[in-house]
Amino acid sequence: MRKQNEEPKKAKKREKGKIRRALETAHQELRRKPVVSVVYLFLRALVILTIVRQSMNGNFENVFLCALTLILFLLPTIIERRLQIDLPNTLEIIILLFIFSAEILGEISAFYTTYLGWDTMLHTLNGFLCAAIGFSLVDMFDRSEKFSLKLSPVFMAIVAFCFSMTIGVLWEFFECGMDQLLLLDMQKDTVVNSISSVMLDPTGGNHPIAIRGITDVIVVANDQQIPLGLGGYLDIGILDTMKDLAVNFVGAVVFSFIGYFYVKGRGKGRFASRFIPQILEEELPAPETGAEDAEDKEEADS
Numbered sequence: 001m002r003k004q005n006e007e008p009k010k011a012k013k014r015e016k017g018k019i020r021r022a023l024e025t026a027h028q029e030l031r032r033k034p035v036v037s038v039v040y041l042f043l044r045a046l047v048i049l050t051i052v053r054q055s056m057n058g059n060f061e062n063v064f065l066c067a068l069t070l071i072l073f074l075l076p077t078i079i080e081r082r083l084q085i086d087l088p089n090t091l092e093i094i095i096l097l098f099i100f101s102a103e104i105l106g107e108i109s110a111f112y113t114t115y116l117g118w119d120t121m122l123h124t125l126n127g128f129l130c131a132a133i134g135f136s137l138v139d140m141f142d143r144s145e146k147f148s149l150k151l152s153p154v155f156m157a158i159v160a161f162c163f164s165m166t167i168g169v170l171w172e173f174f175e176c177g178m179d180q181l182l183l184l185d186m187q188k189d190t191v192v193n194s195i196s197s198v199m200l201d202p203t204g205g206n207h208p209i210a211i212r213g214i215t216d217v218i219v220v221a222n223d224q225q226i227p228l229g230l231g232g233y234l235d236i237g238i239l240d241t242m243k244d245l246a247v248n249f250v251g252a253v254v255f256s257f258i259g260y261f262y263v264k265g266r267g268k269g270r271f272a273s274r275f276i277p278q279i280l281e282e283e284l285p286a287p288e289t290g291a292e293d294a295e296d297k298e299e300a301d302s
Contacts, residue, residue, distance in 0.1 A: 009202075021169030027170045036092050040073060043100050043278065047073075050104055062108045069103045080277075085140070090274035092270075098125060112188065117186065127164050127251025132161025132275040135259040142280055153263040157256040164252035179237065191230045251255050 047066050054062040076092050079085075097258045102122055105111045138159045141149045175186035193214050200209035214233045219226045229233060254274070262272035 011271065033092070034091060036089055036096075039093050039096055043096055044070065046100070047104060050108060054108070063106055065103050070097045071098060071102075085277040085279055088274045089278050091129075091277070094125070094129065098129065115132050119240075120243065123168070124247040125252045127168060127248035128255045129251075129275075130164035130167045130248075131160045131252040131255035133258070135160035135255065136275075136277045137163070139259075139263070139276060143279065147300050155259045156263055157260040160259055161252045161256040164255075165248065168245055168248035168252075172244060176237070176241070188240045189237060190239040191232040192233040192235050192239070193232040245289060 047069050051063055051066040054066065073096060074088055076095055080087055095125065101111075101118075106118060106122065135156060138151065138156045172187075178184045178186050192285075194207045194210065194212040195214065196210040198206050198208050200211070201207045202209075207261050211233075215231060217228045219228060233276070258272045259276075262276065
């Protein structure tokens with residue numbers, strides 16, 4: 001009976017040990033890259049200050065976003081350790097800035113609504129970065145000695161483009177799901193002055209009926225007429241989604257071309273090399289195992 005009661009405690013202790021070792025690993029990686037470390041520590045300090053401010057204001061949803069941001073900051077270094085690769089400093093810094101710009105500036109500081117081009121800029125950068133990641137995965141696969149395949153630069157560029165667009169589509173699925181389930185507004189609405197729909201065809205046919213020069217829309221809800229006063233018709237997220245995918249397309253195409261010429265010249269492009277991880281010939285040093293060994297010994301003795 002006593003042994004059964006101790007099992008959950010041991011499992012909980014092992015989980016805490018894994019989390020601690022993952023954090024130690026991440027911090028070891030950051031010490032290996034001083035420039036990245038400075039950017040990381042600066043952004044982390046800003047996020048912690050934001051947590052304090054949001055806690056004092058009682059905005060606990062924003063506190064959760066800040067905590068999520070701190071976790072996401074550690075992903076690049078954890079990925080390096082797990083996959084035994086080296087992320088270029090430029091790529092790692094851009095990823096950190098992207099996370100900070102999307103979560104802290106975009107969501108909490110409302111940059112998405114304050115600056116009209118903020119969302120467009122981030123989606124374009126997302127398309128570029130995802131293409132770089134997709135290209136890197138294929139490039140590492142192509143150079144691996146475990147496989148005898150030789151992929152053409154065109155094929156690798158196409159795969160990188162498709163990977164980037166797939167990530168963009170999945171993100172739009174997520175935004176739509178959150179808007180429908182939680183009534184959020186991740187797919188930002190757009191005010192338009194003309195619409196065309198077959199739903200307006202009085203004959204019930206398939207002929208689109210256009211309405212132009214719309215200056216206001218009145219919503220009837222609970223027997224009340226509510227004028228929106230937005231200066232036009234409220235488009236529910238469709239145009240925003242298509243714009244996001246369009247700029248994601250642009251970013252994906254740009255890096256796919258860059259990656260193509262990078263492979264064509266086999267690593268001669270200095271710009272592309274700033275975004276393409278390299279496989280480490282020697283494994284990264286393992287984190288200190290003193291605490292881990294002590295835990296294992298303690299469990300064995302118990």
